[in-house]
Amino acid sequence: MFDYKLLAALAAVVEQAGFERAAQVLGLSQSAVSQRIKLLEARAGQPVLVRATPPTPTETGRRLLNHVQQVRLLERDLHSQVPGLDAGGRPERLRIALNADSLATWWAAALGEFCASHSVLLELLVEDQDVGLKRMRAGDVAACVCASAQPIGGARAVLLGAMRYRALASPAFLSRHFPLGVSPAQLTQTPAIVFGPDDLLQHRYLAALGVEGGFQHHLCPSSEGFVQMVKAGLGWGLLPExxxxxxxxxxxxxxxxxxxxxxxxxxxHHWRTGGELLAELTRHLARSTALISPVK
Structure with a gap:
């Protein structure tokens, strides 16, 4: 049986980015919060926090945080169903894994009204769309946006739409590297820009053109920086239309x-046990798919 006072201390330290502010939120002394974290680690048999600035959860800590989030979501439903229960009046925090291109384009417009009307705070973990589901499998987040259609056990998947990417470059880059026009085989001999080591979009694009093997590339783990590098002529890249x-x-x-x-x-993708809030968020996102290109 979990001691939820200990789990609440862990959640407060991570969400408030430190022991001092966590103590203020919980109405405890900083020493008391520290003692609760130590007791939780003793019972878990391993650390739940990396003592850094700010403190960050270990893998075990992340799983415990995800459990806390699911419990909070279910308790939120109970507060609305059972008269007299005190909901506490605090906003709900949702941990969601999201790819950087969605964050840079349609996500904020789709979620703004929902978060305001439902008193929701977001904690976003930016991951490539091909690997975001790993966060859910690890018990790290309550939901994610990713490219996989297959949900993991205990979760549901809803198709939102598709993002259309085009291979683009600056006029100067094209003039310098392709004065006679672009051929697929030439693309491996000119610098490309890739979001990160997990980004396989350029590989799939070249494979669809019949080009296999490696290619020259920069790594740029920023959606906005990616656009700026392409505009500056550092390489060609696949950008959301x-x-x-x-x-x-x-x-x-x-x-x-x-x-x-x-x-x-x-x-x-979202947990089946996420309660009515996640269900409402899912319905809201399904209605917002006009912000994303339809699947052809």
Missing amino acids: MQVQDELRRGELLELLAQQPIDVPLYW
């Missing part, structure tokens, strides 16, 4: 191969 409409219209970015986009499906 909806993120660069203005650059395309002004001619600051040009497509390498006309009519050769690649669509990445986006699925919303």
Whole structure:
């Protein structure tokens, strides 16, 4: 049986980014919060926090935090169903894994009204769309946006739509590297820009063109920085069409191969035991799919 006072101390330390502010939120002394964390670690038989600035959860700590979140969501339902229960009046915090391109484009517009009307705080973990589901499998988040259609055990998946990517480069880059026009085979010999080591989108794009093997590339783990690097002529890259409409219209970015986009499906995965709040959020996102390109 979990001692939820100990778990609440862990959640407060992580959410408030320190022991002092956690103590203020919980109405305890800083020493008392520290003692609760130590007792939790003694019972777990291993550390639940990395004592850094700010403190961060260990793998065991993340699993415990996810359990706390699920319990809070279920308690939220009980508060609305059982008269007289004190809900505490605190906003609900949701830990969600999300790919950087969604965060840079449609996500904020889709969630703004919902978070305001439902008193929700978001804790976003930015992951590539191909690997975000690992966070749920590890018990780290309550939901994620990723490219996989297959939900893990105990979760549901809903197709939101797809993001259309186009291979783009600056006019100067095209003039320098492809003065006679672009051929697929040439793309491996010119610098590309890749989001990170887990980003396989460029690999899939080249494979669809019949080009296999490695290619030269920069690594840029920032969606906005990615656009700036392509505009500056450091390399070519696959960019979300909806993120660069203005650059395309002004001619600051040009497509390498006309009519050769690649669509990445986006699925919303959430725990079945997430309570009515997650269910409402799922319905809200399903209604907001006009913000994303439809799946062809």
